[in-house]
Amino acid sequence: MFQLLKQDKNTKARRGTITTEHGVIQSPFFMPVGTNATVKSLLLEHLLEFNAQIVLSNTYHLFLRPGMDVIEAAGGLHQFMNWERPILTDSGGYQVFSLTQFRKIKDDGVQFKSHIDGSTHFFTPERVIDIQCILGSDMMMPLDVCAPYPCSLKEAKNSVEKTTEWAKRSKDHFVRQDVRAPKQFLFGIIQGAIYKDLRERSTEEILDVNMDAYAIGGVSVGEPVEEMFKTLDWVLPKLPKDKPRYFMGIGLPDQIVKAVGEGVDMFDTCIPTRYGRHASAFTAKGKIIIRNQEFAKDFFPLDPDCDCMVCRKYTRSYLRHLMHSNELTGLTLISYHNVYFYVNLMRKIRAAIEEDRYEKFQMDFLKKYGSELI
């Protein structure tokens, strides 16, 4: 699955490839989030235009709507959404555990109420694998128990134990699937909240299950950024070099640059599209809020350092006007730029690692961006 091509000389950054049924992915990489089988405000054509390598979608959401019968009839998620490149699907664990009032963890799974119509459903580790087999995901996440922030030691311990137990059941069920394509991969998810001992324990237990790749979950749930990066210190040294490492739901551009330097390979976040819908655009010099008066007659592109379609064609003044006029076109254009910004950042990151200059790249980026992570 994973081939480590290059280890940067001065940092822990790595350059590799992941080979799937739907193509080879160059790592480190960013996955645009397509929860409902589309990346919000964008067309899939846009993702091809700037060569996004993969999209992430969500088991929980697709299970509830349009439902597995529709996706099965379409021939799987790739066909349903007309996306021929790789897809990673989240297990829905995070979503289900966010429904604090509407879910009940039981020994063999979790019962929850749909956020759409209140109907009751039951996810077991096995069922979540079955659903992802129907989706035809290239990379699957197992059902896990995501602890909130803040959470007690006891709560975090329960989450680790349940996650390990369910990881084993997921793996057992996964290897029994005759139907799965030869290159579907199952990840292990490491929990443990902000507790060093628990993170280390979870890492060891999940490594024992022997998964195709490893993800750090239960991060970016409201904890301070320093806490988030501590989990990398605790977990990454224990992970094997020959398997991909995924920092789930991270993060802002400077956080990604920092995490790559620690040895992370995979990222996803809805930040570029969510910020786009709220008129915030990423630039090499940090975030700008395009609604502001200062941009009324600013005829420069969103990011003068960017060569995306939006920056080549449209001005801050025009985009500000679209946002003030509540034109959906504005959301699409700013989201386009933001997702491009992420995808292109990963391209630059890969080039820097290849040329053994990641340390300088990271420092230059963080300085120019005005990051507090220096």
Added chain:
Amino acid sequence: MFQLLKQDKNTKARRGTITTEHGVIQSPFFMPVGTNATVKSLLLEHLLEFNAQIVLSNTYHLFLRPGMDVIEAAGGLHQFMNWERPILTDSGGYQVFSLTQFRKIKDDGVQFKSHIDGSTHFFTPERVIDIQCILGSDMMMPLDVCAPYPCSLKEAKNSVEKTTEWAKRSKDHFVRQDVRAPKQFLFGIIQGAIYKDLRERSTEEILDVNMDAYAIGGVSVGEPVEEMFKTLDWVLPKLPKDKPRYFMGIGLPDQIVKAVGEGVDMFDTCIPTRYGRHASAFTAKGKIIIRNQEFAKDFFPLDPDCDCMVCRKYTRSYLRHLMHSNELTGLTLISYHNVYFYVNLMRKIRAAIEEDRYEKFQMDFLKKYGSELI
């Protein structure tokens, strides 16, 4: 400005060209509506993809937001929105007169309150020309008085008289503009509501002003379709053959096909984008409502007769899912198809006229569409 290339043998349909500073337009044609300097839910790239020849924008809206200072600083509307093809701008007469509670017609113009912030403004015929000179519109509409439906004979008569008086003032001011580009054109607008005498009178009076082209205004304001088509019977025979004819704000696809057969050259309507945002898609067999249950597992394109990007790539099932999931991508995709449907319909209409088969084309289209206009 206008060259009549061909008169269909069996109907009154005409085929021509309009030459502007920003390119030659093949008629009959449809103008996608870009009120706020964008076509709702679409990118201008999409319009280029399917070769839309022109967009329509709106003086009233652009005057209020972003304001003339911004558009002047950008170098005009073409530069501001990055659209290099022709632009027609409506005068804002229709919008201002829709603000019934918030406008006051005076002898020399109309005072109105902004729908955005309630601020008071005053439009005169001269000012509206000045604004459109700043916009750099290829085709300008003069300030007119649009009578509502229903309206009394007296009200309709006032609207005709004021429209004529303002048309003269618009023309006088227009010819005095040194700044205007050599190929900016001024239209005359014919009013008269549903009254034959008034429509005929307005036609004669506006013809006397000698405009570059003629528009039938005050239609599609709520009157029955038969009343709308009667105005064509009254007005078109009086219009010169060597100038373009514009049926303002019309209409549904079958209405356009019918009106072309009566000799109309130009159309605009927000129907394709508005319907798109409400999940209604046009097909050769009429409108379909994509949210309906019947499309849940329908893996055909929106319109099996259509070759647009959306119909080549996406299924009804997927588009239905996007709309039910409130994904903006769905609005964009259905709007894309609908605007393409209109633009492509005009292409087929032009081919039919060129080959002297418009009568059959019209009959075939209306039958298949299930139109009541047969």
